[in-house]
Amino acid sequence: MKFFVTLGAVALAASIVGSPALAADTKSVAISTIVEVPALVETKQGILEALAERGFVEGKNLEIDYQNANGNMPTQQQIAKKFVGDAPDVIAPITTPTAQAMIAATSDIPIVFSTVTDPIKAKLISQYVQPGGNVTGVSDAAPIGAQLDMFKEILPDLKKIGFIYNPGLDNSLSTLEQVKLQGAERGIEVVESAAPTTNEVILATKKLIGEVEAVYVPNDTTVVAALEAILKIGQDVDLPIFTGETGGVARGAVASVGLDYVAVGHIAGNMVADILEGKAPGEIDAVLAYDQADSFKVVVNLGAAKAMGVTIPDSIMSRATQVID
Amino acid sequence: MSLYEILGTLETGFIFGIVALGAYLTFQVLDFPDLTIEGSFPLGAAVAATLMVGGDWNPWLATLAGGVAGFAAGFLTALLNVRFKILHILAGILVAISLYSINLRIMSGPNKPLLQVDSVFDSFDWVGLPGYIINPIILGVIVLVFKLALDAFLSTGWGISMRAAGANPAMAEANGVNVGNMKLFGVGAANAMTAISGALFAQIFGASDAYMGIGVIIIGLASVIVGMSVLPSRTIFLATLACVIGATLYRFAVALALNADFLGFQASDVQFITAVLVMIALIAKQSGSLRKIFGKRGS
Numbered sequence: 001m002k003f004f005v006t007l008g009a010v011a012l013a014a015s016i017v018g019s020p021a022l023a024a025d026t027k028s029v030a031i032s033t034i035v036e037v038p039a040l041v042e043t044k045q046g047i048l049e050a051l052a053e054r055g056f057v058e059g060k061n062l063e064i065d066y067q068n069a070n071g072n073m074p075t076q077q078q079i080a081k082k083f084v085g086d087a088p089d090v091i092a093p094i095t096t097p098t099a100q101a102m103i104a105a106t107s108d109i110p111i112v113f114s115t116v117t118d119p120i121k122a123k124l125i126s127q128y129v130q131p132g133g134n135v136t137g138v139s140d141a142a143p144i145g146a147q148l149d150m151f152k153e154i155l156p157d158l159k160k161i162g163f164i165y166n167p168g169l170d171n172s173l174s175t176l177e178q179v180k181l182q183g184a185e186r187g188i189e190v191v192e193s194a195a196p197t198t199n200e201v202i203l204a205t206k207k208l209i210g211e212v213e214a215v216y217v218p219n220d221t222t223v224v225a226a227l228e229a230i231l232k233i234g235q236d237v238d239l240p241i242f243t244g245e246t247g248g249v250a251r252g253a254v255a256s257v258g259l260d261y262v263a264v265g266h267i268a269g270n271m272v273a274d275i276l277e278g279k280a281p282g283e284i285d286a287v288l289a290y291d292q293a294d295s296f297k298v299v300v301n302l303g304a305a306k307a308m309g310v311t312i313p314d315s316i317m318s319r320a321t322q323v324i325d
Numbered sequence: 326m327s328l329y330e331i332l333g334t335l336e337t338g339f340i341f342g343i344v345a346l347g348a349y350l351t352f353q354v355l356d357f358p359d360l361t362i363e364g365s366f367p368l369g370a371a372v373a374a375t376l377m378v379g380g381d382w383n384p385w386l387a388t389l390a391g392g393v394a395g396f397a398a399g400f401l402t403a404l405l406n407v408r409f410k411i412l413h414i415l416a417g418i419l420v421a422i423s424l425y426s427i428n429l430r431i432m433s434g435p436n437k438p439l440l441q442v443d444s445v446f447d448s449f450d451w452v453g454l455p456g457y458i459i460n461p462i463i464l465g466v467i468v469l470v471f472k473l474a475l476d477a478f479l480s481t482g483w484g485i486s487m488r489a490a491g492a493n494p495a496m497a498e499a500n501g502v503n504v505g506n507m508k509l510f511g512v513g514a515a516n517a518m519t520a521i522s523g524a525l526f527a528q529i530f531g532a533s534d535a536y537m538g539i540g541v542i543i544i545g546l547a548s549v550i551v552g553m554s555v556l557p558s559r560t561i562f563l564a565t566l567a568c569v570i571g572a573t574l575y576r577f578a579v580a581l582a583l584n585a586d587f588l589g590f591q592a593s594d595v596q597f598i599t600a601v602l603v604m605i606a607l608i609a610k611q612s613g614s615l616r617k618i619f620g621k622r623g624s
Contacts, residue, residue: 122436
């Protein structure tokens with residue numbers, strides 16, 4: 001008991017003494033994520049880059065408080081309380097539960113969410129245009145139409161595509177719904193294969209062999225964690241594997257059209273800068289990141305294509321932003 | 326640490342105080358290491374959230390319904406152990422992992438937002454105090470009610486039988502106590518408490534989420550152990566008080582860790598710092614008692 005009190009006193013004293021000297025007109029932004037995975041770290045990087053471009057530089061005239069809940073919801077809840085108590089100029093939650101905790105904790109401090117797939121379903125906002133209140137942000141829904149078009153360009157006979165996902169992730173369910181919808185318009189049937197944990201990914205992949213002409217791996221943290229295992233199966237049986245995120249192509253998937261998470265962060269960072277310059281969050285339209293992109297990132301992996309028995313047509317090679325050998 | 330953060334930490338601490346009371350009942354009183362709570366915490370949240378959003382239920386009734394679901398989960402674990410002789414730890418694991426799928430079914434998805442729904446905390450709007458002040462008070466009263474109810478129960482005839490069943494099952498059986506029934510009821514009650522705290526947590530958090538249960542066992546157990554190490558726990562009244570205080574101290578350790586960036590720690594170090602703070606508290610307590618022992622010998 002005494003130790004906790006002593007520690008508390010030390011922490012309090014040091015946090016008062018320890019504040020670095022910053023410019024007088026310093027702004028503060030609090031950023032949090034539920035876990036640290038590449039897409040979320042890149043989003044944060046994008047936010048900081050955009051802020052710096054707009055003249056808000058960390059350590060100069062901008063104070064950043066970054067907290068990661070280590071996957072733990074009670075800790076996420078405490079981070080929300082800490083942020084509200086610290087009263088920064090803007091709170092920038094990354095991912096759905098993080099945003100929900102922040103919104104439940106304050107209706108005054110401006111909030112800019114990012115890397116949330118369906119903010120309306122998650123009740124973060126009620127509409128994209130002029131969302132009102134203290135919340136706006138960026139959805140990272142994948143450009144699925146553009147992706148399916150490219151898969152068909154590579155595999156003109158594509159009729160059935162496998163979809164491996166964790167049914168416990170809201171983002172994956174929204175993606176599945178979109179792939180089904182957009183697939184139906186293009187005559188592609190979706191064969192679902194559920195993998196509730198990373199251990200079940202191999203089985204979920206093997207189930208699809210012979211059933212489908214290609215496999216789509218969505219941006220699902222559980223499944224992407226075992227991407228190498230899926231890729232190996234793809235190479236063994238000549239089953240082309242596509243990913244919803246371009247990062248997966250560098251790891252050995254055939255190709256993808258995608259969002260760059262640094263770019264998603266950029267859009268959110270610009271919203272944060274708008275608010276720091278005096279705009280009300282409710283007047284800033286929330287956006288789908290793929291609507292904002294002038295062009296998508298097209299990434300192909302020639303080595304992987306060869307190993308999985310497909311050739312990339314020249315039409316794609318000519319517009320590829322990145323080619324991996 | 327701001328006042329807002331301190332009150333927020335108390336809020337989370339009191340919610341997990343209820344989990345710690347449940348863990349005390351199973352681990353300490355019944356000697357039944359129950360892992361079901363990792364699933365019954367999100368189960369309570371899922372049931373309450375679904376009833377509140379989809380069924381327009383009164384939030385208090387929905388929270389209570391979450392507790393009933395939690396009781397059923399705990400009862401099932403104990404049943405697998407008592408009737409079908411499955412090892413208690415395994416029975417708990419089996420029920421907890423099946424609850425993950427069941428929770429997804431209940432919520433028809435992994436996440437149920439509660440952001441624009443009236444919660445139990447909204448029924449105290451008439452007091453006129455802002456949420457960050459009234460919520461910890463409400464939760465403090467709720468955890469106190471649970472603590473006193475558990476104290477009272479454990480001194481009734483049933484309660485004493487339950488303690489006997491945990492302390493010495495053979496002796497209890499010989500004295501006419503039905504040890505199996507005690508486990509069924511006790512583990513059920515502990516999970517009802519855990520599920521209610523899950524339902525309350527979801528209403529504070531703004532959503533019920535399938536991943537809400539991660540780490541609940543560790544938090545519950547650590548709370549019981551920290552509390553009992555820091556406070557004397559000779560009587561049941563003191564032991565249950567220690568559980569609630571332990572849960573609150575644990576959350577304060579997390580809060581300190583969140584504020585430890587000035588020492589050069591980064592956001593991802595939170596778990597480590599929390600663990601070290603708890604270790605320091607336990608070691609400090611132990612070395613204190615050691616000094617007492619040596620002091621007596623010296624005199």
